[in-house]
Amino acid sequence: MTIALASLCTATTAQGAGAPSRAPLKRVTRSFTSGDGSRFILIQDPQLRQLHWALASWADGRDDPPSLPGLAIATARASLRGTWSTGSKDAEAEKAALTALDHAWHQQTSDQANASNQATLEERARVAAALCDQHAFERVLAAAPAHRPEILERDGVAVFALTTIEPALLQVARLVYERREEQALRGMTRTWLPALEERVEQSGRHPERRIHAELLTLTTPTSPSIALLEPPPLVTPKRSQALATWAASQHPTRTVHLLYGSFNLDRAEATLQSVFERTDLPPPQPRGERAAQPLSAQRRSVVPGADADSVSLAWVLPPGADPWTVQVATRWLTNPQNGRLLQTMIGKRPKLELNGTGPWPTLSTPNLLRIDARDSGDPAGLAQELIDACSQAAAEEFQEGYYYRANVSALADWFATTTDGRALAVMLAERALASPDAIITPEPPQRVPGSALRSLLRATFAGQPAIVEGDQ
Numbered sequence: 001m002t003i004a005l006a007s008l009c010t011a012t013t014a015q016g017a018g019a020p021s022r023a024p025l026k027r028v029t030r031s032f033t034s035g036d037g038s039r040f041i042l043i044q045d046p047q048l049r050q051l052h053w054a055l056a057s058w059a060d061g062r063d064d065p066p067s068l069p070g071l072a073i074a075t076a077r078a079s080l081r082g083t084w085s086t087g088s089k090d091a092e093a094e095k096a097a098l099t100a101l102d103h104a105w106h107q108q109t110s111d112q113a114n115a116s117n118q119a120t121l122e123e124r125a126r127v128a129a130a131l132c133d134q135h136a137f138e139r140v141l142a143a144a145p146a147h148r149p150e151i152l153e154r155d156g157v158a159v160f161a162l163t164t165i166e167p168a169l170l171q172v173a174r175l176v177y178e179r180r181e182e183q184a185l186r187g188m189t190r191t192w193l194p195a196l197e198e199r200v201e202q203s204g205r206h207p208e209r210r211i212h213a214e215l216l217t218l219t220t221p222t223s224p225s226i227a228l229l230e231p232p233p234l235v236t237p238k239r240s241q242a243l244a245t246w247a248a249s250q251h252p253t254r255t256v257h258l259l260y261g262s263f264n265l266d267r268a269e270a271t272l273q274s275v276f277e278r279t280d281l282p283p284p285q286p287r288g289e290r291a292a293q294p295l296s297a298q299r300r301s302v303v304p305g306a307d308a309d310s311v312s313l314a315w316v317l318p319p320g321a322d323p324w325t326v327q328v329a330t331r332w333l334t335n336p337q338n339g340r341l342l343q344t345m346i347g348k349r350p351k352l353e354l355n356g357t358g359p360w361p362t363l364s365t366p367n368l369l370r371i372d373a374r375d376s377g378d379p380a381g382l383a384q385e386l387i388d389a390c391s392q393a394a395a396e397e398f399q400e401g402y403y404y405r406a407n408v409s410a411l412a413d414w415f416a417t418t419t420d421g422r423a424l425a426v427m428l429a430e431r432a433l434a435s436p437d438a439i440i441t442p443e444p445p446q447r448v449p450g451s452a453l454r455s456l457l458r459a460t461f462a463g464q465p466a467i468v469e470g471d472q
Contacts, residue, residue, distance in 0.1 A: 027442055030265050034276035038252035041432055041440050042268055043260040045421070051164050051261035052422040053146075054429035055176065060156030060362045061224025062287045063249040068237050069227035070195060075183075075246040076151050076158040078191040082137035083182035086175070094131040098186070101128045102239035105189060109236060134186055137179070144171045156225070156362030157430045158249075163422055166263040173275040176257075180250050181280060188242050196232055203231040207306045208372070211468045215314045216361060218299040218466035219368060220292040225361040248284040252276065258429035260421055260442065292316045292367040294463035306470030310374040311383045314360070314466045317369055318459040323359050323435070324410075326369065328448045329456050330358040332406035333393060334371060340393045341371075345385060351377040363434035369460055383467050394457035403450040414444060 028044045059073035084091040101124040108117040141149050141162065149162040160179075164172045203209060213229035237245075248254075259268065294316045317326060333341050334356030345352055358369035371390075375382050418424040424442055432440045 028265065029441065030269065031440075032269060032273075034252070034273050036252045036276050036279040038276045039256050039432070039436075040269075040272055040276075041256065041258045041428070042263075042265055043258070043425075043428070043440075043442055044263060044265050045260060045442070046262055048261045048421050049165070050421065051166055051169065051259060051263050052425040053162050053164065053172065053176070054258045054260075054422075054425040055160040055255060056258070056426075056429035056433040057158050057160075057249050057255045058156065058287070058433070059153055059158040059249065061228050063245055063284075064224065064227075065237070065241055065245065066227075067233050067235050068241060068245075069224070069232060070199065071192075071237055071242060071245045072249040073151075073153050073158050074188065074192050074195055074237075075185060075242050075249065076153075076160065077195075078185050078188050078242075079160070079179055079183055079246070080138055080149060080151065081134040081186040082132065082184055083178050084184055085178055085182050086140050087133050087136040087186070088184065089131050089133070094128065094184070097124065097128040097131055098184070098239060100124050105236065106238065128186075132184070132186055137175075141172070141175055144168045144175065146172050146175070152426060154426075154430060155434075157433055159426050159429055161422060161426050166261075166268075169263065169268060170271050170275070173272055177275050180252075183243075183246055183250075185239070185242050185246060188239065189236065192236060196234070199232045200234075207303075207470070208310070208312070210303050211306050211310070211312050211470060212361070212370070214301050214303050214468045215312055215368075215370065215466050218301060218468070219295070219314055219316060223361065229361075247281045251281050251284045252279050254284060254287070256429055256432040258425050258432060258440070260425040260428070295466065296464060298464045299466045301466075301468050302471045303468060304471050307374065308470050309376050309379045310372065311379065311386070311467065311469045312370060312372045313383065313386060313468075314368045314370045315460045316367055316463055317359060318456070321359070321456060321460075322452075323363075323431075324445045325448050325452055325456050326358045328403075328406050328410045329453045330356040330369060331410050332403055332453060333390070333457075335406065335409060338405055341386070341389050344389045344392065348385075349375050349377065349382075351375055363430060383469065387465060390457075390461050394454060394461045397454070398450060400450050403448070403453055406453075407447045411444060411447075 030042045030044075031040065033039055057076065059076060061069055061072075064071045081087065084094075088094045101121075104117070104121040104124045108121045111117055138149060145164060145168055147163040149160070152159040152161060160176075162172070209229045213226050216223045216226045216229070257272075331339075333339055334354045336342065336354065339354060339356075342352065342354055353374045355372045356370065357372075360368045360370045371386065373382055373386055418427055428440050428442065431438065
């Protein structure tokens, strides 16, 4: 155990004095699908001593019940409180206790004036707590060893991340599998209510969320991201709803496992195939969502209570638009230091502020390019001037060097978000889930030539935008 933990906590090794320098060993990537339908991407990097495991699943709203936006990510956060095998003193008794506790909770919320409901709730919570150890699963992971297990939420994706070493792969794989198949979802209320309160507070602090929700309503009215942006309904999920959402979002056909580090590819694949052989989770419903179609005419709306100096516009991206090209193009347009739109408009609007986001709204539905603008001086006519500036920027022919800074800036952000092997594994797992046909590589993105940026922008701005303005 001491040797294993020491290996886990050591990130690099010093080369012996006087040792001859060696060419860096190449990374090797292998992909396969296990018997239960799980997709695995293994990236062998002999320069690392650790093994980073990132399991990506959707938390974009499409698995949430209509009245419970955010339930998928809430179940992911609650999942580290253990399983029926790890953490339960009596699994059958605990299942019954959690069902009774769920009933008591909903009785109490529907009739809060009844003092007996609160007493019943407290008693059933005590009984359920006595039947489990909510920290056992993380302790068992640590003993494997698996370092810093955590749930991350980024761009509509939930990532379960941990760091281990090759000798522990079999034990860690069994625990990851157990987390999926035997999930107890203990303490869901303790997870759900703080998240609900935070979203209510964010709605009050950030009125632009309502503007962005209105943009989606104008362009993709079936998008589940709308509910995630709007003030949430004050509803608590039933246990049956949480379990069904967990099963749908964690079904092996809807997840991607990415392992990055030092390990033997053949042994790792054999180990993972032996563990992830079957699933008892029910087949999920299709995740169908109609993609946004280019707008043939402008669509406009006004959101009362939002900043009257602001306007947000969204264009539908062309089908199959490369996400990295969209990111660089957005940076070239709206960079606050040297973005092309700011250069064009700042002379007339010295108080202009711009922010661009693309692809938007999430990795699962990257249909739009969004630009937020604010002019505290005189916002009159801002939307049309911005549309004209976008069309002009797309039509102009510039030398290749003119796009250099946008590429460098976007690449600097890429490096900033992949500062170590673990962060890189998380990012690659997200991308693999969002783009199942893409080639996943740990190498930095290539420079996007100006011709590709112009082609994307011309195709995007050939369509009409959705426009939402504030009105206080």
